[in-house]
Amino acid sequence: xxxxxxxxxxxxxRKIEFVNRSLCEYFTKEENYQKKIYEAMEYSLFSGGxxxxxxxxxxxxxxxxxxxxxxxxxxxxxxxxTYSLIHDDLPCMDNDELRRGRLTNHIVFGExxxxxxxxxxxxRAFEVVLKHSRLSPQQMIKGLAVLAEAAGTEGMIGxxxxxxxxxxxxxxKDVLRAMHLHKTGALIIAAVRLGxxxxxxxxxxxxxxxxxxxxxxxAFQIKDDILDVEGNTELLGKKTGMDEExxxxxxxxxxGLEQSKxxxxxxxxxxxxxxxxxxxxxxxxxxxxxxLLKRDN
Amino acid sequence: xxxxxxxxxxxxxRKIEFVNRSLCEYFTKEENYQKKIYEAMEYSLFSGGxxxxxxxxxxxxxxxxxxxxxxxxxxxxxxxxTYSLIHDDLPCMDNDELRRGRLTNHIVFGExxxxxxxxxxxxRAFEVVLKHSRLSPQQMIKGLAVLAEAAGTEGMIGxxxxxxxxxxxxxxKDVLRAMHLHKTGALIIAAVRLGxxxxxxxxxxxxxxxxxxxxxxxAFQIKDDILDVEGNTELLGKKTGMDEExxxxxxxxxxGLEQSKxxxxxxxxxxxxxxxxxxxxxxxxxxxxxxLLKRDN
Numbered sequence: 001x002x003x004x005x006x007x008x009x010x011x012x013x014r015k016i017e018f019v020n021r022s023l024c025e026y027f028t029k030e031e032n033y034q035k036k037i038y039e040a041m042e043y044s045l046f047s048g049g050x051x052x053x054x055x056x057x058x059x060x061x062x063x064x065x066x067x068x069x070x071x072x073x074x075x076x077x078x079x080x081x082t083y084s085l086i087h088d089d090l091p092c093m094d095n096d097e098l099r100r101g102r103l104t105n106h107i108v109f110g111e112x113x114x115x116x117x118x119x120x121x122x123x124r125a126f127e128v129v130l131k132h133s134r135l136s137p138q139q140m141i142k143g144l145a146v147l148a149e150a151a152g153t154e155g156m157i158g159x160x161x162x163x164x165x166x167x168x169x170x171x172x173k174d175v176l177r178a179m180h181l182h183k184t185g186a187l188i189i190a191a192v193r194l195g196x197x198x199x200x201x202x203x204x205x206x207x208x209x210x211x212x213x214x215x216x217x218x219a220f221q222i223k224d225d226i227l228d229v230e231g232n233t234e235l236l237g238k239k240t241g242m243d244e245e246x247x248x249x250x251x252x253x254x255x256g257l258e259q260s261k262x263x264x265x266x267x268x269x270x271x272x273x274x275x276x277x278x279x280x281x282x283x284x285x286x287x288x289x290x291x292l293l294k295r296d297n
Numbered sequence: 298x299x300x301x302x303x304x305x306x307x308x309x310x311r312k313i314e315f316v317n318r319s320l321c322e323y324f325t326k327e328e329n330y331q332k333k334i335y336e337a338m339e340y341s342l343f344s345g346g347x348x349x350x351x352x353x354x355x356x357x358x359x360x361x362x363x364x365x366x367x368x369x370x371x372x373x374x375x376x377x378x379t380y381s382l383i384h385d386d387l388p389c390m391d392n393d394e395l396r397r398g399r400l401t402n403h404i405v406f407g408e409x410x411x412x413x414x415x416x417x418x419x420x421r422a423f424e425v426v427l428k429h430s431r432l433s434p435q436q437m438i439k440g441l442a443v444l445a446e447a448a449g450t451e452g453m454i455g456x457x458x459x460x461x462x463x464x465x466x467x468x469x470k471d472v473l474r475a476m477h478l479h480k481t482g483a484l485i486i487a488a489v490r491l492g493x494x495x496x497x498x499x500x501x502x503x504x505x506x507x508x509x510x511x512x513x514x515x516a517f518q519i520k521d522d523i524l525d526v527e528g529n530t531e532l533l534g535k536k537t538g539m540d541e542e543x544x545x546x547x548x549x550x551x552x553g554l555e556q557s558k559x560x561x562x563x564x565x566x567x568x569x570x571x572x573x574x575x576x577x578x579x580x581x582x583x584x585x586x587x588x589l590l591k592r593d594n
Contacts, residue, residue: 087416116454126441126445136434157417
């Protein structure tokens with residue numbers, strides 16, 4: 001999987017295709033009494049996600065010449081991300097009917113099946129790693145621990161709980177930051193850490209890449225908040241203005257639009273600084289930070 | 298943890314206490330923004346469950362003199378079982394308000410928190426094993442694979458989907474059996490298999506114990522169906538007659554009460570036959586099969 005000479009565009013498209021191909025390969029399904037659950041899982045897993053987390057895992061591993069070996073973990077991250085979206089969209093949570101321009105899982109398959117499809121994708125994430133990873137048992141265990149912690153109550157789920165607890169309350173800057181560092185940040189940080197583990201990087205690498213991802217994760221969320229105000233519904237695949245309608249505290253509501261845009265630039269810049277150490281090899285991670293900054297969906 | 302000379306009663310109580318103590322030890326919680334989720338998880342995890350799956354894991358490992366080493370997996374099984382009950386009780390699923398004589402999770406904490414508490418317990422199951430297991434990396438990976446598969450679409454979740462798909466339809470004997478082998482059977486089979494892995498048993502051991510658990514799991518479900526007809530609401534901690542009210546196909550509705558009782562005896566006997574091989578050492582597993590047969594809740 002040489003990447004020399006590829007433009008950024010070609011490289012990212014190649015990575016996304018590689019991820020999609022691997023997801024297809026790992027996502028085995030059965031023709032049995034419970035086949036409906038596979039349809040529901042598949043529907044959301046292959047609905048045109050940006051594959052941010054797997055792409056970051058691949059890019060981090062690539063720093064150590066190890067892109068391919070992180071793939072089962074990369075796909076596991078995408079499955080966990082997808083399950084969290086399915087559960088987030090449920091009527092008792094955000095009650096969303098549209099996601100990426102398509103009907104949400106529970107609208108198509110019903111609430112009960114959507115709950116189970118989410119549960120199943122979370123479970124399948126671990127199954128995929130255990131079945132397909134060719135890393136050493138020690139690396140696998142280290143990676144699984146990173147994955148589980150990032151998905152759990154001190155990671156992504158913790159962020160969702162903070163989000164819920166904040167509903168209808170005045171939220172301070174510290175809480176907003178903590179929420180997003182957990183809700184979006186945890187899996188993004190896990191992605192690059194898994195790349196370091198697959199690449200046998202050391203604790204300095206882990207530190208640098210984690211710092212990159214922490215800043216990137218905040219930038220990512222700020223961009224999301226900006227898009228909800230300034231974005232194009234069609235490009236986004238969902239309604240804009242929802243944060244204001246739901247009276248959600250966002251970076252834009254707390255800092256204003258101009259200041260938020262400045263912060264977006266700053267966090268992106270800070271992310272990039274963390275990986276300068278890797279020189280030319282960090283080119284993709286650098287370009288990717290700008291790519292996420294400029295995205296329109 | 299010597300067990301020589303203990304009566305069955307003392308032995309099972311000792312095991313359950315050991316499990317509860319370990320669950321407490323592993324169930325760390327934090328005083329932070331998301332502390333509510335820990336309350337919700339704790340509420341259901343410590344609500345007087347029978348601890349069938351962890352007890353079976355301990356008993357299987359004990360055959361090989363390894364009771365203690367399987368404990369993280371034993372507790373993981375209980376966490377997965379508990380999460381499945383929380384999600385099963387949701388309004389969009391079985392819509393139950395009472396479980397083990399207490400209000401169900403979503404009644405106390407709200408639906409959104411109950412969804413997340415279930416998600417969190419499933420995730421925490423893996424975290425607990427990864428953090429606390431002292432088995433070799435190879436054993437851990439083998440065990441985690443068994444755990445994840447048993448919890449997934451070809452295991453417990455698969456059974457829940459079959460159950461849902463059967464609602465309001467005439468269900469045949471084969472489908473009923475397949476549903477329960479997945480829904481209840483998968484985790485019960487995984488419990489003894491994890492005991493074999495912790496005890497470094499061979500494939501013959503795996504085969505024997507799995508056969509024991511498969512029969513025990515069916516007996517367990519038949520007993521459940523009988524209790525729903527003949528049981529005592531107070532002892533059960535939930536309303537009886539629900540299966541008929543919900544027009545669910547059960548062993549009793551398909552085979553009649555008398556035949557179901559005969560099958561309960563037969564499956565229990567068949568379970569016990571599978572472990573005769575272990576002679577005196579299998580005494581607890583044998584007594585436990587009778588204990589489950591005679592239970593009144």
